[in-house]
Amino acid sequence: MMRRVLAVVVGWLAWSSSALACPICYQAIDPSTASGVRAAVGVLVTVVSGVLVGVAVWLRRTGLLSADPPSS
Amino acid sequence: MHIPYTTERRADTRVSNVTMGIWLFIASEVMLFGALFSSYALLRTSAPSWPAGRAMLSLPFGASNTILLLMSTTFAWRARTAGTTWRRSLTLSTILAALFLTIKSVEWAHELSRGYLPRVNTFLALYFTLTGLHALHVIAGIIANVWAITGLPRVGPEMSAGRVYALSVYWAFVDVVWFLIFALMYLF
Numbered sequence: 001m002m003r004r005v006l007a008v009v010v011g012w013l014a015w016s017s018s019a020l021a022c023p024i025c026y027q028a029i030d031p032s033t034a035s036g037v038r039a040a041v042g043v044l045v046t047v048v049s050g051v052l053v054g055v056a057v058w059l060r061r062t063g064l065l066s067a068d069p070p071s072s
Numbered sequence: 073m074h075i076p077y078t079t080e081r082r083a084d085t086r087v088s089n090v091t092m093g094i095w096l097f098i099a100s101e102v103m104l105f106g107a108l109f110s111s112y113a114l115l116r117t118s119a120p121s122w123p124a125g126r127a128m129l130s131l132p133f134g135a136s137n138t139i140l141l142l143m144s145t146t147f148a149w150r151a152r153t154a155g156t157t158w159r160r161s162l163t164l165s166t167i168l169a170a171l172f173l174t175i176k177s178v179e180w181a182h183e184l185s186r187g188y189l190p191r192v193n194t195f196l197a198l199y200f201t202l203t204g205l206h207a208l209h210v211i212a213g214i215i216a217n218v219w220a221i222t223g224l225p226r227v228g229p230e231m232s233a234g235r236v237y238a239l240s241v242y243w244a245f246v247d248v249v250w251f252l253i254f255a256l257m258y259l260f
Contacts, residue, residue, distance in 0.1 A: 032117070035117050036113070036114045036117040036119075037118075039114060039116075040110045041110075042113070043109055043110040044106060047102060047106030047110070051099050051102055058095075061086075062086045062087075063086075
């Protein structure tokens, strides 16, 4: 029974359009979309890095990163 | 009920829970707006043509709103050091933020009357999404300001000081987001 369900799911995935790969992932030649994705990823990476650096600075200041527990 | 560490600092984090809470909230908000600005970068860079914000939107409306929001945040920051008159500073901040919303509503009405709907193009869709979400944050800030002002008799000055600190950080964040929206939508 489990195998049949699995076969149906795999078959459905293989035939459905959602299984088609994104052309950007497969390096389709579409310069404007590709540069757009690059810019978007750049912005997102910058934002996430900024937040993570902020957290790291705070952890360092509070001494939570050090091996010794902070004194009260 | 006594909630610990609302005014006093924790030994492990070295900050009160109010400070910790507002900074965690700001971090999550940065992620939220970061995702939207990332969408802006994607759509703008990949668009074959992009309308000039100056031509479509009203620069005087945007500039006056920038000044109003800057003044509102200044008063929110002054409330931190205003001593016993902090409620007056925060009230002024609230009034200015309400003025910001009024001008924004007039601007939206003006744009909608000209047929500038979000469905017209990607620029307007982004403009209404970003300014709409920002306006929701201004509304939330106004509600929080009123809550802090009216909450003084109940919670006392010490706890109110923590609230004012959190609000000043929040308004500074709302300001920074507006500067980015203003620069991206109205100027460039």
